[in-house]
Amino acid sequence: MDIAALRTAHPDHWMKATAIRTLTLDAVAAANSGHSGMPMGMADVATVLFEKHLKFDPKAPEWPDRDRFILSAGHGSMLLYSLMYLTGYEDMPLEQIKDFRQWGARTAGHPEFGHARGIETTTGPLGQGIANSVGFAIAEEIQRATWGKKIIDHHTYVMAGDGCLMEGVSQEAIALAGMQKLSHLIVFWDNNNITIDGTVDIADITNQPMRFEASGWHVQSIDGHDPEAIDAAITAAKNDPRPSMIACKTHIALGHAAQDTSKGHGALTNADQLKAAKEAYGAPMGDFEVAADALKQWAEIGARGATAHKEWHDRFNALSANKQAEFKRIYAGEAPKRLSATIRALKKQISEGAPSVATRKSSEMTLEVINPIMQETIGGSADLTGSNNTLTKDMGTFHPDTRKGRYIYYGVREHGMAAAMNGMALHGGARAYGGTFMCFTDYARGAMRLSALMGVPTTYVMTHDSIGLGEDGPTHQPVEHLAMLRATPNMNVFRPADTVETAEAWEIALTSQKTPSVLALTRQNLPTVRTEHKNKNMVAQGAYVLADAEGKRQAILLATGSEVSIAMEARDLLQAEGIGTRVVSMPCWELFEEQEESYRKRVLPGGPVRVAIEAGIRFGWDRWLFGERGKREKSGFIGMHGFGASAPAERLYKEFGITAEDTAAKVKSLIK
């Protein structure tokens, strides 16, 4: 690459892009780790985007109508950090750049949502950013339709590398975005032909432009180092009614000895090579030094958005007081005041009527009362709407012709769905929920983990939560999934026992600010176990005494979801024999763990025999059986010990020994 020619062709542009390149080189050298090549290759695209197109105000990183910039190739984090520093984000002073990848710094190895205001999403697991961006763009479309262009009208820009496009989730995202005609979504593909193992063609020969075109995208191919071409392509992309992909032919680690090699992907720390690169760029030689003129121009770029931001406020202030309050409430992620009364009314009605329904149906009954009072909910399912019971009457379908619709047919794309849900939550003004079969949490897992890591309150409606689904057999019967989800930090896993618990779980999910929720729901009908109405949200305590022992307390049965009613039957059997038995419903372990010791002790006192009943594997249960004052020799587990089988549910419960009789027998064997 002829660096001298690039320098002279657009000197002003060159110096600005150079600042990104040298800051990256210096930060990576100081940390002695990181990824230099991607920021160096995409510096020109980023410079033009920020200078000429991106609507942003570094003084107000949460301005709702800002453009979103998603660095899907998260390993190139120094690109984002450099841009934030140069344009004047308060959370990104030079010290942060100098502290790249160090303990306590906001400049983590990969961009982490919540570390510095202005980082829109956590990226690093390749493919997630581009898949998030579809959710960002959907939220923008819905809100533009709902609030009008004066209030919401912005773009989502994404930088994705070869790695992002190789990941399967990108296909789900691209296909969904193309079908939905997300015209405000613009993806830059860093077409540098390099990954870690070598050139891309050792593993992939996909014609990426054709691939995007095949899914309904507008595609352009440009020289990613030509500022005029970049500018023109972005303008064309903005004017096209389809989502846009701009294939940017770039050189990884431009201007460095490692340019165009896979060595250039990683940490370029050799001092002589670093010096030579700076010389070739015509950059100042000091560590972290940026030419004064470039600094000034970058500061001007950072100041450019203040006017647009102010004008937006003027338009916002012209809205009625009610509308302003509603907008602010939704963007603060606060549930409406009416929510708890609405949930209470439903609980009372259910406790009185005591219907026998599947908890997936209970969830639908709850959504039927929630969705009309929470315009911010965006629901959907990965092609299992009728099974997940996620659609309610008033929602409308989100479609290119009906942008106000709040229900999304995600297609058979669990991972893409979960990643899009993250994007909606991160965009703001949206509460996303989505459904699939519980077993396919595996498929969605990459994005679910990021919900938890980022602390975004998405809700996963996972139905068909055990062998109780019956005939579909072991491929569809989750056994280890509860354990896997419970092992995930910052994730509330709810397994409600009936409609009342389901409504309570939904209330917690919809008022959560920083924790995603999983609702594990049944296919099969369950009796109502909460027949006595209580205003209090019992699920919020995680576990509680559903039925206490009569007479001397000799046994405690701990159960979740569909096995709570089995525990209640077992209690009847045991009480009939004079064995005082308490039943503890444990719909959410995580919330129980958060309770005071004194409460936990009241629910799980030491002494009695303990038997846990759950149609999943035992992993994790020992905490409640042996811990919390329990004893190994006085505890037992009724549940699954391997995969399930294909048969009617009742037969499966019998064959796998998950019945009231088995439970009673286990208790008696332990009491002896």
Ligand SMILES: Cc1ncc(C[n+]2csc(CCOP(=O)(O)OP(=O)(O)O)c2C)c(N)n1
């Ligand atoms: C899901 C996932 N798998 C693997 C990695 C490790 N990884 C980081 S960057 C990278 C290569 C990416 O290549 P490309 O997107 O072309 O980036 P470039 O080499 O251009 O910087 C890999 C495999 C990752 N971050 N995420």
